[in-house]
Amino acid sequence: MNPALLAPLGLAALAALALPLLIHLVRRLQLVDTEFAALRWISPRAQPRRRLRFERPWLLLIRLALLALLALLLARLVSLAPTADTNADWIVVAPGADLGAAHTRVGAGGEWHWLAPGFPRIDANAAPSPAPAASLLRELDARMPAGSALRVVVPETLGGLDGERAHLSHALDWIVVPGRSPSVPDAAREPVVLHVRYADDEANALAYLRAAVAAWNVREPNRYSLDAQPVPATAPDDARWLVWLAPDFPSSLTSWVERGGIALVTHRAEKDAAPLWQASDGSVIASEQSLGAGRVIALPNALAPSDLPLLLDAAFPNQLLAAFRGERPAPDRAFAAAAEPDRVAANVATTPALAGNNAVALDAWLAIAIAVLFALERIVATMRPREAEA
Amino acid sequence: MPNALIPPDVRARLRELRIVSRRSAGGDGLGQHASRSRGAGLEFAQYRAYEPGDEPRRIDWKLYARSDRYFVREAERDSPLDLWLLLDATASMRQADLARPDLAKFDAARSLAACVIDIALRQGDRFGIVAIAGSTPLAIPLGSGARHRDRCLLELARVQPAGAWPQGSAWQAAGARIASHALVLMLSDFFDKSAFEFVRRLAGAGREVLTLQMLAADERDFPFAGGRRFIDPESNAQRRVEASAVRADFLARFAAARAALANDCAALGIRHAEYVLDEALDAPLRRLFSALGARA
Numbered sequence: 001m002n003p004a005l006l007a008p009l010g011l012a013a014l015a016a017l018a019l020p021l022l023i024h025l026v027r028r029l030q031l032v033d034t035e036f037a038a039l040r041w042i043s044p045r046a047q048p049r050r051r052l053r054f055e056r057p058w059l060l061l062i063r064l065a066l067l068a069l070l071a072l073l074l075a076r077l078v079s080l081a082p083t084a085d086t087n088a089d090w091i092v093v094a095p096g097a098d099l100g101a102a103h104t105r106v107g108a109g110g111e112w113h114w115l116a117p118g119f120p121r122i123d124a125n126a127a128p129s130p131a132p133a134a135s136l137l138r139e140l141d142a143r144m145p146a147g148s149a150l151r152v153v154v155p156e157t158l159g160g161l162d163g164e165r166a167h168l169s170h171a172l173d174w175i176v177v178p179g180r181s182p183s184v185p186d187a188a189r190e191p192v193v194l195h196v197r198y199a200d201d202e203a204n205a206l207a208y209l210r211a212a213v214a215a216w217n218v219r220e221p222n223r224y225s226l227d228a229q230p231v232p233a234t235a236p237d238d239a240r241w242l243v244w245l246a247p248d249f250p251s252s253l254t255s256w257v258e259r260g261g262i263a264l265v266t267h268r269a270e271k272d273a274a275p276l277w278q279a280s281d282g283s284v285i286a287s288e289q290s291l292g293a294g295r296v297i298a299l300p301n302a303l304a305p306s307d308l309p310l311l312l313d314a315a316f317p318n319q320l321l322a323a324f325r326g327e328r329p330a331p332d333r334a335f336a337a338a339a340e341p342d343r344v345a346a347n348v349a350t351t352p353a354l355a356g357n358n359a360v361a362l363d364a365w366l367a368i369a370i371a372v373l374f375a376l377e378r379i380v381a382t383m384r385p386r387e388a389e390a
Numbered sequence: 391m392p393n394a395l396i397p398p399d400v401r402a403r404l405r406e407l408r409i410v411s412r413r414s415a416g417g418d419g420l421g422q423h424a425s426r427s428r429g430a431g432l433e434f435a436q437y438r439a440y441e442p443g444d445e446p447r448r449i450d451w452k453l454y455a456r457s458d459r460y461f462v463r464e465a466e467r468d469s470p471l472d473l474w475l476l477l478d479a480t481a482s483m484r485q486a487d488l489a490r491p492d493l494a495k496f497d498a499a500r501s502l503a504a505c506v507i508d509i510a511l512r513q514g515d516r517f518g519i520v521a522i523a524g525s526t527p528l529a530i531p532l533g534s535g536a537r538h539r540d541r542c543l544l545e546l547a548r549v550q551p552a553g554a555w556p557q558g559s560a561w562q563a564a565g566a567r568i569a570s571h572a573l574v575l576m577l578s579d580f581f582d583k584s585a586f587e588f589v590r591r592l593a594g595a596g597r598e599v600l601t602l603q604m605l606a607a608d609e610r611d612f613p614f615a616g617g618r619r620f621i622d623p624e625s626n627a628q629r630r631v632e633a634s635a636v637r638a639d640f641l642a643r644f645a646a647a648r649a650a651l652a653n654d655c656a657a658l659g660i661r662h663a664e665y666v667l668d669e670a671l672d673a674p675l676r677r678l679f680s681a682l683g684a685r686a
Contacts, residue, residue, distance in 0.1 A: 031630060036620040037482035037581055038609045039629055041643040046635035048617035 002080040010075030020063040066373045078359040096181035097155040133160035141168040155179030158336040166341035174340045196228040198245035205303035215317035258292025268298040395504035437461045471515040478578030479524025481623040483551040495604040496551040499577040525550040554624045555582040570596045600661040607668045
């Protein structure tokens with residue numbers, strides 16, 4: 001077990017150790033009375049030295065230990081379980097790699113683990129879901145014993161990368177086998193219905209929306225459709241995109257948005273919302289606000305060319321689509337051969353992983369020890385000093 | 391009682407020792423010391439004409455055969471010695487060693503007195519004891535014999551060292567009781583100047599004086615360390631010192647004081663010896679009497 005401190009600043013409490021030291025410090029002149037007849041030949045000039053001495057040293061030790069334990073408690077002493085499961089025999093396979101090809105490249109020896117959170121063994125577990133491969137590589141690098149080499153089997157197309165090429169302190173055996181990392185299930189293929197609910201005086205806006213949906217279908221044929229109904233009707237529960245062209249946004253729809261829907265609402269001014277579209281003079285013409293799991297795209301006025309000149313712009317369909325889709329995730333896939341991590345030459349001291357799940361809190365034991373020490377301190381402190389008994 | 395004061399091995403060695411005066415003893419009666427008075431003895435003094443009343447056995451018959459006249463052969467008579475033991479019983483004689491806190495200087499002085507009395511008894515000398523200061527006054531006049539010895543030792547056992555050296559003229563009177571032909575042995579630590587002054591007066595008045603300075607081993611070695619408060623048992627003066635720091639200085643000064651005392655004694659013709667508490671009891675007596683014993 002490796003002791004570690006979660007809050008090392010708590011050790012500043014060790015400064016309190018000075019208190020019992022000061023209390024017990026006796027700067028006393030210790031003189032032994034001696035009857036000595038030949039006194040007149042002793043020179044009176046050599047004054048006796050004062051000696052530093054600690055009174056009742058056992059009590060002092062107990063008090064110091066008590067304070068030290070309190071400081072450790074403040075510093076959140078934890079015990080790290082040994083990371084003995086990490087050893088040089090490991091062969092780590094990123095999900096999506098062809099296991100058969102990996103076995104022929106590496107051989108059957110060694111322990112095979114998935115490059116997945118917790119590094120599960122391969123034989124016991126099915127292929128895990130996609131995971132941030134770069135982050136896991138760094139974690140593995142930190143947990144491996146010093147001096148060993150990492151053996152990582154990756155598919156040709158590796159997912160879960162991030163913007164920074166990984167820098168590892170261990171030697172790396174980067175084995176690329178055929179395959180590709182499983183990707184996040186792509187919801188983009190599903191057909192999407194844009195539900196439009198409109199008040200009668202805003203029915204003119206339907207034409208622009210139909211044009212936009214038609215424009216979307218040019219790039220992705222037959223994927224988008226429009227469902228337009230007048231106001232009293234609300235959106236069905238399985239609807240994902242909704243355009244509300246009426247002054248009042250019912251509260252039932254608010255809860256629908258909070259469950260994950262995306263709504264474009266006119267006549268709605270959001271004060272603290274993030275600007276989505278801005279006019280050339282900088283004024284906000286559409287804003288966006290997260291609401292629960294969903295979003296509301298708010299237009300302060302009606303969806304009409306007089307209020308929203310953007311409506312007549314050729315880029316409007318794309319902008320509308322982007323507004324509904326929201327941000328796309330950053331690209332995280334690359335050819336594995338190109339994403340091979342660097343080895344940093346710097347002599348990085350690898351510390352045992354401070355993963356929260358294998359750190360055992362020792363607070364209870366510390367508290368027990370403190371209580372025992374406190375009881376002991378009280379007993380010793382109230383004991384009559386031996387000199388007084390004599 | 392004498393057995394308790396004198397260890398057996400010391401008692402055995404005491405037989406070799408003799409107390410001898412440098413001068414002729416002047417006491418009356420028969421003793422072992424040369425005297426001016428003539429009488430029966432071994433050392434020839436003179437012939438004189440027979441007078442009626444002389445013992446016929448004292449007539450030198452060989453001389454009568456040659457000269458046909460009666461001559462009486464006279465020899466120097468051996469006389470007993472008058473020995474005064476002066477014991478310093480001031481509080482400073484309470485000093486004992488750290489190693490043997492039960493053996494004070496005064497205990498050793500008592501034992502030494504017992505030794506000297508033992509020798510004097512063997513020689514037929516007369517002895518008396520005076521304790522100076524002390525818990526009970528002690529002054530035993532001259533006497534001889536085993537009963538006198540027992541009385542001296544019994545009385546001496548009662549005395550405990552206490553008080554300071556007496557001031558004033560009382561001691562001049564005490565000194566006057568000591569006859570001029572007597573031998574005086576003074577046992578003291580001679581820390582007080584008055585003690586030596588007293589001895590100086592006795593010697594100046596014609597008594598033969600011997601001094602035995604009683605020293606503790608702690609005074610010779612000064613084995614103390616750390617902070618000490620030294621207390622003078624007589625004056626209760628205190629001195630707070632760091633013992634290890636003053637050791638060299640003390641040893642030098644104390645040795646100088648001892649040497650000065652020995653010098654003064656030699657200048658006055660006083661036989662002087664030192665006794666340190668861890669020595670055998672007969673060692674100082676041997677030093678003191680060895681030169682004297684040669685004449686006997």
